[in-house]
Amino acid sequence: MKVFVTGGTGFIGGEVVRQLRERGDEVVCLVRNPVKGKAVATLGCELAQGDLSDTKAIRAGMEGCDAVVHAAAMYEVGIPESQRPAMREANVGGTEHVLRAALEAGIAKVVYVSTVGAFGNTHHKVVDESHEHPGKGFTSYYEETKLEAHRIAKRAIAEQDLPGVIVQPGGVYGPGDASAIAAIFDQFLSGKMPLLPFPELGICLSHVEDIAAGILLALDKGRVGEAYVLSGPVTTMRDAIETVAGITGRKAPKHALPTPVMKALTPIGPLVGKMMGQSPNLRELISSADGVTFWASHEKASRELGYAPRGLEEGLRQMLEAEGKLSDSVAA
Numbered sequence: 001m002k003v004f005v006t007g008g009t010g011f012i013g014g015e016v017v018r019q020l021r022e023r024g025d026e027v028v029c030l031v032r033n034p035v036k037g038k039a040v041a042t043l044g045c046e047l048a049q050g051d052l053s054d055t056k057a058i059r060a061g062m063e064g065c066d067a068v069v070h071a072a073a074m075y076e077v078g079i080p081e082s083q084r085p086a087m088r089e090a091n092v093g094g095t096e097h098v099l100r101a102a103l104e105a106g107i108a109k110v111v112y113v114s115t116v117g118a119f120g121n122t123h124h125k126v127v128d129e130s131h132e133h134p135g136k137g138f139t140s141y142y143e144e145t146k147l148e149a150h151r152i153a154k155r156a157i158a159e160q161d162l163p164g165v166i167v168q169p170g171g172v173y174g175p176g177d178a179s180a181i182a183a184i185f186d187q188f189l190s191g192k193m194p195l196l197p198f199p200e201l202g203i204c205l206s207h208v209e210d211i212a213a214g215i216l217l218a219l220d221k222g223r224v225g226e227a228y229v230l231s232g233p234v235t236t237m238r239d240a241i242e243t244v245a246g247i248t249g250r251k252a253p254k255h256a257l258p259t260p261v262m263k264a265l266t267p268i269g270p271l272v273g274k275m276m277g278q279s280p281n282l283r284e285l286i287s288s289a290d291g292v293t294f295w296a297s298h299e300k301a302s303r304e305l306g307y308a309p310r311g312l313e314e315g316l317r318q319m320l321e322a323e324g325k326l327s328d329s330v331a332a
Contacts, residue, residue, distance in 0.1 A: 053093030202293025
């Protein structure tokens with residue numbers, strides 16, 4: 001199989017590319033510049049130079065391909081308003097460009113990588129693929145743009161006969177992660193977390209290898225027109241930190257960082273964000289994490305595709321070992 005991949009230089013997309021090449025598939029990666037694409041080129045991927053706004057490069061890169069995996073997106077919560085146009089162009093415009101090109105190229109199978117975040121705040125319920133976002137009360141601009149892109153994909157499948165499958169990963173972690181979740185883990189491990197921020201933030205954490213494997217399962221077995229949640233165990237930020245603490249033999253913070261204190265610090269958000277290893281828009285960080293849950297079940301993907309995410313303790317231990325963050329005695 002020959003697969004055109006967007007986002008192949010990213011965290012999830014990079015693992016998708018590695019697994020595709022590992023099983024012998026040909027891969028064409030859309031990359032903004034050859035330097036950024038060195039890692040995937042080393043894996044034996046063909047490079048298509050261009051970005052998500054370059055419709056000619058996207059269409060040319062798909063020539064002769066059997067399938068498309070659109071995994072590229074701008075993911076960040078807490079961005080300043082000045083960055084919103086770029087996020088919208090990447091997440092919404094990019095999805096329109098890739099799916100339109102796939103239709104024009106007559107691609108046989110398209111996997112669009114959405115997110116559990118497209119469901120919005122699940123209000124302490126564990127939802128499934130039938131859940132619909134109310135279309136208001138967005139916790140972040142990322143959520144808003146990914147919902148719009150999700151709906152674009154659904155319309156292309158329903159109204160334009162795009163042979164598409166939608167996958168919705170939950171929170172992701174793994175070696176080399178540079179996300180906000182990884183920053184929180186690093187802050188704890190470096191001893192710079194006297195108080196725990198957003199302890200009741202509800203997430204479903206999945207190892208990046210499991211999410212990528214789920215994307216390949218959707219490519220191979222996913223039914224056209226269907227969506228599949230690729231989540232991990234339902235947890236909270238407190239539970240995740242306590243799990244890391246148990247693995248490393250450290251003590252988790254007993255007390256939470258009060259939200260009113262964080263709200264009072266919003267005027268100096270960029271400074272606070274830098275100290276916490278987070279983005280500068282503190283107001284949006286609070287709205288996306290304070291008592292919010294992004295919980296969704298992977299039961300359908302497990303039943304229909306054979307998706308089998310590892311347990312949280314197992315996955316976090318493997319990540320910490322891979323990153324050299326466990327002492328020999330703890331690792332043993």
